[in-house]
Structures are given as C-alpha cells and as structure tokens.
Amino acid sequence: MKYLLLLFCLWMLSAALAAPAPLEPLRIAEQFVAPAGWPLMKDYLCCEVAGQAKDQTLGQQIPRPLRRTCQLVRQDSAMAVVAVELRDSATRRDFYLHFRREAGGWKLGAIRNLAMTHLGPPMVALLAAMPPAEVADYDRKHPDASHAFTVGNLRLWTSADAEIAAHFRKNRADFRKVLRLVQAGQYFATDTVAAAREQAANADPAVNALLHKLFLSRVTRRETDCTSCLEFVIGGKVSSTVGLLYQPDAAQLPAMSPDHLIVLKPLGDGWYLYKTT
Incomplete structure (x- = not known):
C-alpha cells in the first residue's frame, strides 16, 4: 500500500512539473513580443495563433531594435485584451492580442490590427505635394471634404x-x-x-x-x-x-x-x- 501511495505521489509530482506555470495575459504578451525566443510559447497559445506561431514568437519576427510596450486594456473571468505598441524613432504601430481563459489557464488566441493603413501615407504624400493652384481646384471639386480636411483626416486615420x-x-x-x-x-x-x-x-x-x-x-x-x-x-x-x-x-x-x-x-x-x- 505504501508503495502504491509513493508511486501516486511521484506521478502527481511529475504531472505538476510538466504543466506550464499559469501566467496572466499581460505577462504572456510581454514574453510573446520580447526579442528573445520563448521555449514555452506553445503552452500559452490556442486557436488561430497556435497555427500561425509555429517556430517563432511575434517578437522574433519583428525588427529587434523596435521598442515594445504592452498595456492591459481589459481582463475579466473569460477574456482579456492586451495592446502592444511597437516604436522606433520614426514610426509607431499598434497590435491587439486577444486572450481566452481555458481549463489550463490563459491562452493567446488572436492578433489583430487596423487593416489597410498602408494606403494612407502615399495618399497624404500625393495631396501634400499639390501646388496652391491645384489645392484651390481640389477644394472647388470637393466642397464637402476640403484638401486640408482630407490630409488631416488621412493622417489621423x-x-x-x-x-x-x-x-x-x-x-x-x-x-x-x-x-x-x-x-x-x-x-x-x-x-x-x-x-x-x-x-x-x-x-x-x-x-x-x-x-x-x-x-x-x-x-x-x-x-x-x-x-x-x-x-x-x-x-x-x-x-x-x-x-x-x-x-x-x-x-x-x-x-x-x-x-x-x-x-x-x-x-x-x-x-x-x-x-x-
């Protein structure tokens, strides 16, 4: 009987050691966007992200010099969202990591960002390069959205x-x-x-x-x-x-x-x- 009890205790101990330590969404996000690799990454992924991040974290796939800042936007008993800002001396980009709570703890399930923003800068550059006469003509043709408004709106978008x-x-x-x-x-x-x-x-x-x-x-x-x-x-x-x-x-x-x-x-x-x- 004592032998069986010892085996059971050893089995429980090995199972506990094999299970990943529970981490909160913010900590998972920080690990996932860090420049260094994360050997335990797959233990904290699910859904579409589990299929996308096969060998590398997001942090390994983006340029190493970028500064990475994680902010917990919301967390309740079932879901959480962490905003990630990537920044260098000239640019800033934002991503949003969506988590779900499963039986084994928090898992990163989806990564989102605002789509098609790459269309904005070329349009701004084109409009900003217009000489005054073309700007005046643009304003006449677009009374509901002037040149100044369109440039400001595109930049803000x-x-x-x-x-x-x-x-x-x-x-x-x-x-x-x-x-x-x-x-x-x-x-x-x-x-x-x-x-x-x-x-x-x-x-x-x-x-x-x-x-x-x-x-x-x-x-x-x-x-x-x-x-x-x-x-x-x-x-x-x-x-x-x-x-x-x-x-x-x-x-x-x-x-x-x-x-x-x-x-x-x-x-x-x-x-x-x-x-x-």
Whole structure:
C-alpha cells in the first residue's frame, strides 16, 4: 500500500512539473513580443495563433531594435485584451492580442490590427505635394471634404493610438461641444429610422463644422453594434475603422472580440478610442 501511495505521489509530482506555470495575459504578451525566443510559447497559445506561431514568437519576427510596450486594456473571468505598441524613432504601430481563459489557464488566441493603413501615407504624400493652384481646384471639386480636411483626416486615420489620444486631449473642448450638439438635437432618438437620423446629425451645419475641424468623417451609431453609444468615426476601409466612442456608462459598453471590435481604449470622461475589423 505504501508503495502504491509513493508511486501516486511521484506521478502527481511529475504531472505538476510538466504543466506550464499559469501566467496572466499581460505577462504572456510581454514574453510573446520580447526579442528573445520563448521555449514555452506553445503552452500559452490556442486557436488561430497556435497555427500561425509555429517556430517563432511575434517578437522574433519583428525588427529587434523596435521598442515594445504592452498595456492591459481589459481582463475579466473569460477574456482579456492586451495592446502592444511597437516604436522606433520614426514610426509607431499598434497590435491587439486577444486572450481566452481555458481549463489550463490563459491562452493567446488572436492578433489583430487596423487593416489597410498602408494606403494612407502615399495618399497624404500625393495631396501634400499639390501646388496652391491645384489645392484651390481640389477644394472647388470637393466642397464637402476640403484638401486640408482630407490630409488631416488621412493622417489621423493612420496615426498610432497614442497620437489619436493626444489629438483627443488637445481638442477635448471641441469634442465635448460636438457631443452636446448631437445630444441636444436628439438625432439618435429611438423613434426614427437609423439612416435618417444619422444623415440629419451629419447635415447639421454646426455639427458638420466641428466634425471637419476635428478631422472626423461622421457621427453614427452603427460601427460597434452599440445602440446606446455615439461613435465619431475618423475613417478606414471596408469594415476596418477607427474612431472615438462616447458611452458614460461602462456597463453598456460593447464587448471586444477579434471578429469585430478589436480594441476599446479608455480616454476619460466616457470617451474611448475604438477600432473594428
């Protein structure tokens, strides 16, 4: 009997030693984006990432000189999102790591970023190179989206999260002003058709003027599947968009997921930076 008990204890010990140590999402993210390799990587991956990261971590696949910063955006009992900023002296890029909690602990399941932003810089360069006469002609042909607005909007669309957050902080008074105008106009009352109320809100001269001043393309309620939120869209392509969302009640915020709302970063006072895919 003592011999069987000893064997059982040894078996339990070997199983415990073989099992990976439980790590929190932020720690897994830091290991996964570090320049050095991570021998235990596969123990903390699942879903699509398990098939993508066969031999190397994300950190091994990107240029070594890049600085990597990880920020926990949200974590509850079932899911977590960690934002990763990659930065050098000239550029910044943002990725979002989506985790799910399984029986064995936290696993990294998906990696997302805002799609098609590479289209922005060539368009900005082309517009910025226009001589004054061509700019004036552009403005005549595009009365609803001037040259200055288009350049500012494209730059903001392709900016890093930190730069969009700085734009919000710098213009916080105007963001509050356009929010009050939309709320006072009751454009998104529940007794009107969604498309009609969105069109009316964006056609309001005072609202439209502030949207253009802030380099925002429109105000809507259809980007994040949140019927109680107001979304001030910067831009994007197809369904991959970025903007600012307002919802003062955190309990009503939409859930993040790798399939649609890939990140929702708090900016303060009920404002959030959001991205969809």
